[in-house]
Amino acid sequence: MTFKRFSFLVTVFALGTASCNNESAESYINTPTPSPLQIPKLFQDLILDPVIPSNNPQTEEGISLGKKLFFDPILSANNTLACASCHKTPNAFTDDTRFSDGIDGLFGNRNSMPLFNLAWNYDNKFFWDGRDFGLENQVFEPITNPIEMHSTWEAVTDKLQKHPEYPELFNAAFGTRTIDSVLVSKAIAQFERTLISANSKFDKFLLGTATLTPEETNGFNIFMDESKGDCFHCHGSDNNPLWTDNKFHNNGLDTTFSDLGLGNVTGDPADNGKFKTPSLRNLAFTAPYMHDGRFETIEDVINHYSEGLQNSETIDPLMKKVDQRGVQLSSQEKADLKAFLLSLSDPDFIKNPDFSNL
Amino acid sequence: MKHFHTLLILSLVILFGCNSDSDDTISSVNVTMAFSHYWEDMQVTNSDFNTLNYTNVKGNLLSIERLRYLISDIEFTKTNGETILLEGYNLVDVTNQTNLSFTPYQKILTGTYSNVSFVFGFVNEKNIDGAYNDLNAVSWNVPLMLGGGYHYMQLDGKFLNSNNESQGYNYHAIRAADNPGPNPTFPQDTFFRVNLGAITIAADTEISVAMHIEEWFKNPYSWDLNVYNQMLMPNSEAQILMYQNGQNVFSIDRIN
Numbered sequence: 001m002t003f004k005r006f007s008f009l010v011t012v013f014a015l016g017t018a019s020c021n022n023e024s025a026e027s028y029i030n031t032p033t034p035s036p037l038q039i040p041k042l043f044q045d046l047i048l049d050p051v052i053p054s055n056n057p058q059t060e061e062g063i064s065l066g067k068k069l070f071f072d073p074i075l076s077a078n079n080t081l082a083c084a085s086c087h088k089t090p091n092a093f094t095d096d097t098r099f100s101d102g103i104d105g106l107f108g109n110r111n112s113m114p115l116f117n118l119a120w121n122y123d124n125k126f127f128w129d130g131r132d133f134g135l136e137n138q139v140f141e142p143i144t145n146p147i148e149m150h151s152t153w154e155a156v157t158d159k160l161q162k163h164p165e166y167p168e169l170f171n172a173a174f175g176t177r178t179i180d181s182v183l184v185s186k187a188i189a190q191f192e193r194t195l196i197s198a199n200s201k202f203d204k205f206l207l208g209t210a211t212l213t214p215e216e217t218n219g220f221n222i223f224m225d226e227s228k229g230d231c232f233h234c235h236g237s238d239n240n241p242l243w244t245d246n247k248f249h250n251n252g253l254d255t256t257f258s259d260l261g262l263g264n265v266t267g268d269p270a271d272n273g274k275f276k277t278p279s280l281r282n283l284a285f286t287a288p289y290m291h292d293g294r295f296e297t298i299e300d301v302i303n304h305y306s307e308g309l310q311n312s313e314t315i316d317p318l319m320k321k322v323d324q325r326g327v328q329l330s331s332q333e334k335a336d337l338k339a340f341l342l343s344l345s346d347p348d349f350i351k352n353p354d355f356s357n358l
Numbered sequence: 359m360k361h362f363h364t365l366l367i368l369s370l371v372i373l374f375g376c377n378s379d380s381d382d383t384i385s386s387v388n389v390t391m392a393f394s395h396y397w398e399d400m401q402v403t404n405s406d407f408n409t410l411n412y413t414n415v416k417g418n419l420l421s422i423e424r425l426r427y428l429i430s431d432i433e434f435t436k437t438n439g440e441t442i443l444l445e446g447y448n449l450v451d452v453t454n455q456t457n458l459s460f461t462p463y464q465k466i467l468t469g470t471y472s473n474v475s476f477v478f479g480f481v482n483e484k485n486i487d488g489a490y491n492d493l494n495a496v497s498w499n500v501p502l503m504l505g506g507g508y509h510y511m512q513l514d515g516k517f518l519n520s521n522n523e524s525q526g527y528n529y530h531a532i533r534a535a536d537n538p539g540p541n542p543t544f545p546q547d548t549f550f551r552v553n554l555g556a557i558t559i560a561a562d563t564e565i566s567v568a569m570h571i572e573e574w575f576k577n578p579y580s581w582d583l584n585v586y587n588q589m590l591m592p593n594s595e596a597q598i599l600m601y602q603n604g605q606n607v608f609s610i611d612r613i614n
Contacts, residue, residue: 046488047495122495224501225538226591232501239488239499270408270423314408317423317514317526320588 030175032059040198042206042241050119056186061173066191071357074159076103076149086112089356092282098293106147109259111293114286116197121246128275128291130248131265135192139185153181197281197349219340222333229337233318234277243281243344248274249316252309273314284345302334386465390564393450393458397572404453414575418583420517425452427511430480434466435473470558479510479549504535504591505542517583527587534597545594548601552608566611573607
């Protein structure tokens, strides 16, 4: 190879490299920074990977935008109600009242669901009745629901578009200043997926850094004993840190149903009265309990399973001793079961500054 | 020139090596097990669930609301007695109509086999508490106080009891255990190997396996749901009856 030919090749290579660098620099401006979920060790060790849609990867800018939107009442028609108004951080992102107050003073008939570990909902069915598939789709509903934010997507996107900050934040997160409902839902879903709770006393016990009291240990045994509490068939076990099966069951609350739950979604009478199993994490913060918030205390919940079951055609066959109206726990067993359940609460979760608007 | 010869020899070695591999691949085929479910002659799918459709040999009128079960370790036996184990497991979920067929990642050589079989549940050595993330994620676990590991089957439904009232049953098969607690004991194994008989594999093959659900209630023990209905996991006597009745539950439906 002659020196002349070598010089020519070097020049071509240099030009090519420079040109590539230019392209990289340009595209970098609108490329959000990947921010994969930090998967807790127990989750990594014991269960499957989280569900992240390929068209909505987690990014720093998307999460940050989602958080801002989650806490911003701009999403409601009269700018008074945010997602966080009914999904409150100190309550593990549920409401502390039985039903939530919409912008027009109207109340629904379901307790707002707590929000955590949502990326591990493998069936991807959201709401108490599973009517929405995918977290992004779930985001759509409250904004236009007449008893919640009672807005329209046209009004919401118009307000966001005229806002001094939002267009630039959407540009940073999604590479466009043109705001639409899909991008709003993607950003909020990204933030919601970061709401990971995995640092309860029981988590620490499983990791070998905490010791359970005798009452908590006994309560766990009652939980896992098919002849006692038999809670594990629906709520999982020490091998499933979600503490829910994310399935739908009729847990014997009523003999007839004013709210059909899953049955209203599928149209199948066999699904009447079925609602999603809630996680038992963070019960210390999530009262009232059940899909309609009918129980104010954990004691009420335990009493229901112990001696309050109501028979119906669709009651789950996993409900035990229905003819005796429940599993008939003693006072001590109830107290121990409660102690164990409270060990699943994670104070660090509700104090996490990443999840707060303060 | 010397380098050229070396390269030529190397190329020939690689070429013949590849041909040899190709021959192996050609004679290795996929085997799929597809599971279908029957109550006597009637096929059962999840659309048949939730109604009192079935009468067992004891006369209990019953429904099915949930059915899922685990199979593992498909094994082929050559005519010379040598066995080929296809590692892996599959959770058949009739309720959600998922995993109704299972193709192990290992292939098998074409030929005639004197038997094909699988394990209902897990052999004890593989029934390791918490070891399988996909099974943990669907809450398939057995409490550690009963030895841990995993369910073999969950068959849930309702039946009309002796008072003519609808009552739930949970026919949950696990490894039989006594003395629940930190040191349970195990009276006998309750997983079992299902032998399906001889088979000739000439190409990719689907073996349709039928589960006859009524057999769980039939033979040798005529299952009375008034006697055994719920809380059967800690009941080793019931577990052993399930094991005995399970021997005649599976058969080959057809081979494609």
